[in-house]
Amino acid sequence: MRFHYTFTDQMGRTVTLPHLPQRIVSLVPSQTELLFDLGLQDRLVGVTKFCIHPEEKVKEKHIIGGTKNFKLEVIDKLQPDLIIGNKEENYEEGIASLQEKYPVWMSDIYTLEDALEMISQIGQLTRTEAKAQELVQGIAAGFDVLQPVQPAIPTAYFIWRNPYMAVGNNNFIDHLLQRCGFCNVFANQPRYPEVSPEQLQATNPKLILLSSEPYPFQEKHFAEFQEMCPEAVIKVVDGEMFSWYGSRLLKAPAYLQEVVKEVKQGIAH
Known part of the structure; x- marks a missing residue:
């Protein structure tokens, strides 16, 4: 051949x-x-x-x-x-x-x-x-069987700290957020905008996702976000599952479905 x-x-x-x-x-x-x-x-x-x-x-x-x-x-x-x-x-x-x-x-x-x-x-x-x-x-x-949360949840997804950087539009993470039913509150921003505490408060997200990469967010960072957005549910997520676009995507739907399930439970409470 x-x-x-x-x-x-x-x-x-x-x-x-x-x-x-x-x-x-x-x-x-x-x-x-x-x-x-x-x-x-x-x-x-x-x-x-x-x-x-x-x-x-x-x-x-x-x-x-x-x-x-x-x-x-x-x-x-x-x-x-x-x-x-x-x-x-x-x-x-x-x-x-x-x-x-x-x-x-x-x-x-x-x-x-x-x-x-x-x-x-x-x-x-x-x-x-x-x-x-x-x-x-x-x-x-x-991905065909991934069930998004409904109605969509206003969500901020952070990739960096000092300065805070979030996910904006026109990138793969934003696409996967949409697939989960997480409505990106910074979707009108450039791809990875720097975000001030005031800007975050103004968007009033119900959900804040802290990525494990490239900045290694952990539960110890919850307090500073909770102070800015007392009503929001905050969760650390596996950044690879939201951003790696190779064969790791085989594992992503099951992981994302679990995140959706936990978020629904968290918001219900």
Whole structure:
């Protein structure tokens, strides 16, 4: 079966591969996990320091720096024949430098549909179509039965502290909030706005979700949010389940359904 050499990535750019990729570098944690789940462990040579799943297997790979500061000399030594990145998680200058030397395929994810398309396309790039379709179908089936809370609950989702940063619109977390029936009170803001206590109070959320990543929110932070919004239900959530758009999405619907259930109980009380 002849390998298809030319692909279009999710940023609309043409990516030409000289042959079936054998030396892949991944610049995005959720896509790294996907590559392992597609059975590409032996063809994946480089990952970022933030690529933490699957825990034991990523330790065997070369670290090429962070998602926003690549060690270009390390990547050069690895001589990749495919680099897989993401528009939001990586930085333009670094990607531009890599594109001068290597085939770079970029994802651009805003919705579940975008994520499923990314999984399918990486399956085509790497000749793992059957496994990719199995993942896509499993993820789609899980989200088909996710029951959102009704009526929608005004919700603030925080990703950072000092300064407070929340999730705005036009990003994957906002999309998953909507899927759960959580109406993002900052949906009229840029993608990740800084939020003052006064702004938070003005939106009057009934629910405040504190993400476990990138800032490691914990229950000890509840008091400061409760002081700003005494009536709100506050909950720490697994940030990976709301923001990772690779094969981890197989686990997300069951987790999100549990969050919806706990939130309904909390608000009822």
